[in-house]
Amino acid sequence: MTVAPNGQLPHHLLLPEPELIFSAGERPASHVHPLVGLLNFGPFSAPPSGGPVRVATISMAGHQTQLRQFLGRLRDKHDASDRKAYLPPFPGFAAVTGVDLVPAAGCHIDLPPDTPGEGPDGQRRLAEAVGRAVDRLATRRDHWDVIVLLLPDCWERWRESSDGAFQLHDLIKATAAPLGCPIQMLRQSSALRYPHVASLAWRLSIALLVKAGGVPWRVRPVTREETAYIGLAYAVRGGGDGQLVTCCSQVLDSQGGGMEFVAYNVGAARDLDNPHLTREEMRAVMARSASLYQHRHAGRLPRRVSVHKTTRWRADEVAGVVDAWSAAKHVECVTVQRSLWRGVVLERGDHGSRPADWPVARGTMQQLSGTSALLWANATAQRMSLRGGRYNPNVKSLPSPLHLVRDAGHGPLGTTAQDVLALSALDWNNDAPFDAEPVTIAYSRRLSQTIARVPTLPDSVYQYRLFM
Numbered sequence: 001m002t003v004a005p006n007g008q009l010p011h012h013l014l015l016p017e018p019e020l021i022f023s024a025g026e027r028p029a030s031h032v033h034p035l036v037g038l039l040n041f042g043p044f045s046a047p048p049s050g051g052p053v054r055v056a057t058i059s060m061a062g063h064q065t066q067l068r069q070f071l072g073r074l075r076d077k078h079d080a081s082d083r084k085a086y087l088p089p090f091p092g093f094a095a096v097t098g099v100d101l102v103p104a105a106g107c108h109i110d111l112p113p114d115t116p117g118e119g120p121d122g123q124r125r126l127a128e129a130v131g132r133a134v135d136r137l138a139t140r141r142d143h144w145d146v147i148v149l150l151l152p153d154c155w156e157r158w159r160e161s162s163d164g165a166f167q168l169h170d171l172i173k174a175t176a177a178p179l180g181c182p183i184q185m186l187r188q189s190s191a192l193r194y195p196h197v198a199s200l201a202w203r204l205s206i207a208l209l210v211k212a213g214g215v216p217w218r219v220r221p222v223t224r225e226e227t228a229y230i231g232l233a234y235a236v237r238g239g240g241d242g243q244l245v246t247c248c249s250q251v252l253d254s255q256g257g258g259m260e261f262v263a264y265n266v267g268a269a270r271d272l273d274n275p276h277l278t279r280e281e282m283r284a285v286m287a288r289s290a291s292l293y294q295h296r297h298a299g300r301l302p303r304r305v306s307v308h309k310t311t312r313w314r315a316d317e318v319a320g321v322v323d324a325w326s327a328a329k330h331v332e333c334v335t336v337q338r339s340l341w342r343g344v345v346l347e348r349g350d351h352g353s354r355p356a357d358w359p360v361a362r363g364t365m366q367q368l369s370g371t372s373a374l375l376w377a378n379a380t381a382q383r384m385s386l387r388g389g390r391y392n393p394n395v396k397s398l399p400s401p402l403h404l405v406r407d408a409g410h411g412p413l414g415t416t417a418q419d420v421l422a423l424s425a426l427d428w429n430n431d432a433p434f435d436a437e438p439v440t441i442a443y444s445r446r447l448s449q450t451i452a453r454v455p456t457l458p459d460s461v462y463q464y465r466l467f468m
Helices: 034-041 064-075 093-097 122-138 153-158 168-179 197-211 279-296 315-324 413-423 439-453
Strands: 020-022 029-031 053-060 101-111 146-151 183-187 227-236 244-252 260-268 304-309 330-338 346-349 352-355 364-367 372-375 402-408 461-463
Touching: 020 034, 029 034, 034 093, 053 064, 053 122, 053 197, 064 093, 064 101, 064 146, 064 197, 093 197, 101 122, 122 146, 122 153, 122 168, 146 168, 168 183, 168 439, 183 197, 227 279, 227 413, 227 439, 244 279, 244 439, 260 279, 260 439, 279 315, 304 413, 304 439, 315 330, 315 402, 330 413, 364 413, 372 413, 402 413
Parallel strands: 053 101, 053 146, 146 183, 227 304, 304 330
Antiparallel strands: 020 029, 227 244, 244 260, 260 461, 330 402, 346 352, 364 372, 372 402
């Protein structure tokens, strides 16, 4: 650790808030607030269909009217009733996304009330019935853009097992993903009774836009170098000894585009408390990521590659990354972990220092050594409040920083931290301004959890919107 002669840490830095990009075109607009940017400029891109978002539905018999009325309210205006310093009034789906939201004609499926039945196989029967409904809708794929599934109160007990091994959400997503069918699941017990209507409308509208193929916003590139960002996570298929480890790599470009996953089986389980890959295995996984990047970028490879995971890098893993991305000028391997550190801002006065009224600012970077730093990503944000000034999403606790360790690579550590800060603002699955982790970590972990619970999911390339 690098410290001053008096034993103190180096001075901290305050990195700028990443600019989000909206309304792609000759002169794309930018803003730091995702919802204000959508209101002022519209999404980065509309769904490929160019028309309204057509919603197919699956529900228990007798609930179709309630579901359609609920979705219809997304077309209305709603005033914010929570987080008023951050959340603007919801102006209606079309005002947010630029396209209308309509029912897909002839694309509703009723499931009988007794679909799960009784007994221990209820979860399996329910999942299979929903899977068959998705198969039927897949035969009419050109008539709809998104499926919305309503889970009624009486089926809540089948949603997950007591030990967490079964998750209806994950099984349905894994069933629909190979068919290219995006699904939005709604629970009658929560979504349809959620008291803060504007919050829910914002969240669902963004999710439906993305699942229909639109892009709400991207992020302004951190450097001028074309960069690929990759997140790695490992999953054990099923339980027990001798199961297979699957590596999930996610590939994004400099603006956060191309949120696609590579699910890749790498062999027998080993050292599951601290999983790692051999040089040859890492090379194979990264080669598929490089191929996916080239496919999206007319055969080009980036000049810079940044690979993130939550466990420390071993020398053979780093070598595998460098082998696969040898054409890139700069390759870095970064460990991104939650930290137990806490920080308090001290204000100096005439009578010494005292704790400030606000927690540590988002973007604060405290360098610990030449390759290690703390970064506050989910913290008090400048320029994010609708009332002017700062917005604090952590009203009940002190924000904890991320611990970044660059195990390979060179250049200013501040650039690596700025990457992570920008990637924390790209979660399109909620209406929050940022997350505690970059999407490279959060999204790849999400897919790995699905693979762990659904070992039958084929190794393939998947768009993130299929697992939202």
